[in-house]
Amino acid sequence: MTTTAPTGQAAGTPAGRAPGGRQQLSGPQAAWIVAEREITTRLRSKAFLISTGILLLVVLAGVVIGGLVSQNGGFGGPTKVAAVGSAASGLEGAGFEVSAVPDRAAAEQLVRDGDVAAAVVPGGDTAIDLTVIATDSAPAELVQALSAVPTVELLDPSGTSFMLGYLIAMGFGMVFYMTALTFGTTIAQSVVEEKQTRIVEILLATVSARAMLAGKILGNSILALGTVVATIALAAVGMLATGQDLLLGELGTAMIWFGILFAFGFVLLAALYAAAAALVSRQEDIGSVTSPVMMLVMIPFFLIIFLFENPVALAVMSYVPFSAPTAMPMRLYLGTAEWWEPILSLGILAASIAVVLWIGSRIYSNSILRTGARVKLGDAIKG
Structure with a gap:
């Protein structure tokens, strides 16, 4: 069975006046009172506070873990690096997974395909005469592992x-x-x-x-x-x-x-x-x-x-x-x-x-x- 009643006022009650002769609150004032009630009710709820806290912790953990992963080359082993000729000698024993390639073109292709994080090739305008090739950013640990700052070339500097x-x-x-x-x-x-x-x-x-x-x-x-x-x-x-x-x-x-x-x-x-x-x-x-x-x-x-x-x-x-x-x-x-x-x-x-x-x-x-x-x-x- 469905029952109905006049919305906002009792039968026979003048508009804007509640039963018993009480005056209804104005729109903005009444809306704010209801809003305050909603806010205080939620803030007093332990379930709401706990769920909000968990959401914030998940967001913070995701940001921190993402930052650490990007700095350390990700989970699952050492950073993969392609090297041409003598460029591989500077990476031996440095904790990198080095793949030898015949020339610069092959190294660039591995970087573009995502098979390696970066490539090191001979040549450059630095003292060590090496160049690091990466997609959008050079791995920090690779640059630091080299004895001097190499020349860095980004294949897609504006890309994501x-x-x-x-x-x-x-x-x-x-x-x-x-x-x-x-x-x-x-x-x-x-x-x-x-x-x-x-x-x-x-x-x-x-x-x-x-x-x-x-x-x-x-x-x-x-x-x-x-x-x-x-x-x-x-x-x-x-x-x-x-x-x-x-x-x-x-x-x-x-x-x-x-x-x-x-x-x-x-x-x-x-x-x-x-x-x-x-x-x-x-x-x-x-x-x-x-x-x-x-x-x-x-x-x-x-x-x-x-x-x-x-x-x-x-x-x-x-x-x-x-x-x-x-x-x-x-x-x-x-x-x-x-x-x-x-x-x-x-x-x-x-x-x-x-x-x-x-x-x-x-x-x-x-x-x-x-x-x-x-x-x-x-x-x-x-x-």
């Missing part, structure tokens, strides 16, 4: 190695996916819990349904953005601690725009989570109504990982509201986006938020007091 690009794409995708999914699910559970326990009827005596929705979105958006900012700050500290200053400089603009686009993107997802959850009255039914929203979070996560080297796919994703928070920062890091493109992407995202909030507020307002069977989406929109 596949592994580094993959890790950065996964980093953006993972932070967006985990944070949006965690706080989006929190909003959905909060909406259904208040509806199931009928607390929402008490709350609606003093605040309107739209103010409640705005407060939930605002409170959880502040928490989600705070988590992302803490993650970015911790990643920056980890890069500085492991000597990845150059990488941090290259990622600076991308990380800033990631935080900005995430803030807007999460508002969009939060409105969808709250509106979808208002359609049901039991915690067991949350998954069935929020699964489409979950897919909107999950699909961009996989796309940014598998298509980060595809410029056309990244360009399209950077203007789709649900994938823009990950695709646009990745393009900024790769240097394939013009200065105005993040601004245009943000404008499209803001327009999408306006549309989704308008539809979501109707669904939420028309469904929040209807208990029992699941409310049909069409009925919720019509009212």
Whole structure:
């Protein structure tokens, strides 16, 4: 059986006045009170604090381990180096896996194919008359092992190695996916819990349904953005601690725009989570109504990982509201986006938020007091 009640006021009660003659709070004031309630409730939750702490530790560990691996040539044995002729003599007993090649062309080919980390060939304008050839950066341990600083030639100085690009794409995708999914699910559970326990009827005596929705979105958006900012700050500290200053400089603009686009993107997802959850009255039914929203979070996560080297796919994703928070920062890091493109992407995202909030507020307002069977989406929109 489904029961309905007027949203935001009792029957026979003048608009703007709660039962018993109490005046309803104004929209912004009521929304902020609800937001404060959401924030304090989350911050008092041990589960939330522990999960956030684990996420930050995982990010820090990933940055530190990545830095150490890049400095030490990675796990799995000594650094592989190709050497031409007499150049191999300077590397004997230095802990490198040396492969002898007949000429410079063969050495360059091994470097391009990724079979070796670098190559050492005779000739150069240094005292030791040697040149180190690498793809995008010379292994520090190889340069230090030579008795003098050799000439370094980079075959692709402006390029990004596949592994580094993959890790950065996964980093953006993972932070967006985990944070949006965690706080989006929190909003959905909060909406259904208040509806199931009928607390929402008490709350609606003093605040309107739209103010409640705005407060939930605002409170959880502040928490989600705070988590992302803490993650970015911790990643920056980890890069500085492991000597990845150059990488941090290259990622600076991308990380800033990631935080900005995430803030807007999460508002969009939060409105969808709250509106979808208002359609049901039991915690067991949350998954069935929020699964489409979950897919909107999950699909961009996989796309940014598998298509980060595809410029056309990244360009399209950077203007789709649900994938823009990950695709646009990745393009900024790769240097394939013009200065105005993040601004245009943000404008499209803001327009999408306006549309989704308008539809979501109707669904939420028309469904929040209807208990029992699941409310049909069409009925919720019509009212």
